[in-house]
Amino acid sequence: MDGIHDLGGKQGFGTVKQQRDFIAFETSWEARMWALSFFVGSPDLTTDRFRHLIELLDPVDYLTHNYFDKWYFSIVTDMVESGIFSDEELKSGRASVSAPPPASLSLAGVLETVRGYSRSAKREIDDAPIYSVGQIVRTQKYGISGHTRLPAYARNRQGDVIAYHGSHVLPDTNVNNVEAPQHLYTIRFAAQELWGPDAAQNDFINIDAWESYLVRA
Amino acid sequence: MDGIHDLGGKQGFGTVKQQRDFIAFETSWEARMWALSFFVGSPDLTTDRFRHLIELLDPVDYLTHNYFDKWYFSIVTDMVESGIFSDEELKSGRASVSAPPPASLSLAGVLETVRGYSRSAKREIDDAPIYSVGQIVRTQKYGISGHTRLPAYARNRQGDVIAYHGSHVLPDTNVNNVEAPQHLYTIRFAAQELWGPDAAQNDFINIDAWESYLVRA
Amino acid sequence: MPIHDSKSAAETHLHLHSHLPSDPALRVKALESLAIERGIVTTETLDNWVEAYREHIGPRRGAEVIGKAWADQDFHARLMENAAEAIKELGHEGQATGDLKAVENTDKVHNLVVCTLCSCYPFGILGISPPWYRSAAYRARAVREPRAVLLEFGVNIADDVEVRVWDSTAELRYLVVPQRPKGTDGFSEEMLSKLVTRNSMIGTDRDLRAGEV
């Protein structure tokens, strides 16, 4: 989707505002939202659906909302779309039906749970990879209207394969909870190939690209 | 400049909100701003500098400001950059130096003046045009960091020349008050060339392109 | 000529945004006072300027051009050949009509005008552009999914009709010449011009009707 989220290479955003003493959260609601995000969400809310729901925010909301507020809207939109929460419940904070509380996690339990989140997106598939490290390839000329992870700036450009990572869950389908894994490569582009002759000669930009994002050079 | 203004083909903006009974201005300040725009502005404020100053608005301001408010900021930024107005004057509305009023224009005078605005951007140049109607051409692969009028969606694409318009003032230089006219062509692109095979087969998008925006196919 | 610095201008924008009132009505009022005190313009001139665009320079001008083109074959030929010159015959030349091109709808062709990079519009002949024309949604979508946009305007383009989108990237402005409605034989130029809508001259309206007089 050629959405507002596809920011790579866009001009006019000014300088990067740095935070010197940033620890973890700027406000307490951000901390609560972070924690809630691990629990609230429909069974269909894959990472990719979560991301796509953020991409579907109104462009001005996308640019102005706090990071964790985008998480809020992604998650509640998922819950409303899935029919699990109603807008009335979200407004009031009062459940239309209640359920008994689950067991609580201790701090140690949380730390153990978080360790368990170290899950790879790698999946075994039968097909052999088409491309190999060292090969020159091109990226697809056209974008895809739904969720996809080939940035617009890296479309229709030539680069070389610098790494092969096995096959990984494909975001384009995982947005609908279908893993359909494909071979994943790291593609290196010279900055001059992306931005033209004025770019530094020894700048390189690397992206990770699934096999269907590539064509033969 | 790959700025927020380059909206062609962007997704996520939703439906077009129509206005049924729109006459000329929605509020009276918009009407005043429209009129003021014909008088306030430095000698360097070409149409292209006016446009570029709008492009340089903060992206969120660009998307949220009323059309005539963008005109306001373009014009006052020009006046402040040119040293003619100060921010203090703009805030207070009080001039640091005053001058006697010019002669007023009657309604008939205004209508006559507006008729005089019918000025062509066409200029004579010696060089012959490189391309001709019917020829297949490509647009440039890379954008330009300053003001330019080749939309990103039409970069690095193939089309055919369907009209030649003589040579016209070049926006890329006219932003700095240098006309440097070039031959101007209308280039027709098949929608499928711009957006891929899912686009309608009989949709065509035409842009006007200066000679330096084109390369041989 | 000075080479203006884009970075400095962007910073001036930010500076002015943080120093001036957020209400545009207040800012424009102050700008008007300042321009008057500086001897740049008078209130009377501004009043007349507004009056000109409120009452005289608007889509009726374009409609008169279209009505004449429908009624007068020779004028039609001159309009299609050089619209900037042809509209002078009605005294309708003005702002942003110095390079004007007329594009004509047929049974098999529909034309749609947009400006994706800003909101270029032939003010002198159509007046102030409607807000939808300047909206991000219209500018973004008209070149990518013109048929879907047209459908939102109630215009259903048959599959076998070609859509031509004109993105006004140069100073050339485009005027759509809609099809003359059926049942208008013998109508005068004036009667014909009353059938022409603003949107039909931009391309977001297509099938005009005699009954709308």
Place this chain on the structure above:
Amino acid sequence: MPIHDSKSAAETHLHLHSHLPSDPALRVKALESLAIERGIVTTETLDNWVEAYREHIGPRRGAEVIGKAWADQDFHARLMENAAEAIKELGHEGQATGDLKAVENTDKVHNLVVCTLCSCYPFGILGISPPWYRSAAYRARAVREPRAVLLEFGVNIADDVEVRVWDSTAELRYLVVPQRPKGTDGFSEEMLSKLVTRNSMIGTDRDLRAGEV
């Protein structure tokens, strides 16, 4: 599996935006109450979750990994080979570290990590990302003018040093291994880890100093 409709989701966003309070603190508070009443989670669990990321899961984890890599050649080799496995030796695996790749700075190479499409970040090893990392300016500019961005962070990259930008488009996350500062011979892993800044593991810091212990 249902095929979710993007248009419907965009409309739900707009609907919720117009129906819910604008203050995110209020909305998140309501969401928490709702989740608790629905039996989805308890307050105590949420408290502990926040505590975990406030006090335990943060850039010190990454710094420990780097300190160990500097001090222990074998660990360094394992980290460069498969960072996701290597960090488990310190028990530092966690969210978004399941596919982790370490990229190393040298005298002639500088690495910089960004996620242009969202704000992917190896939370389990670096904690919550700093706001600048998620900003539109950083995401837009890191791939286009990395040297200019680095200069704003006080990092001046010599012309003969290659800049490698890693745009995290897949689930792979990147961890920059900065250069070990001079004058740190004989430092323990712990002493070394204290020299490592968060930004140096993202790439917006380069020259670490022994004196910063």
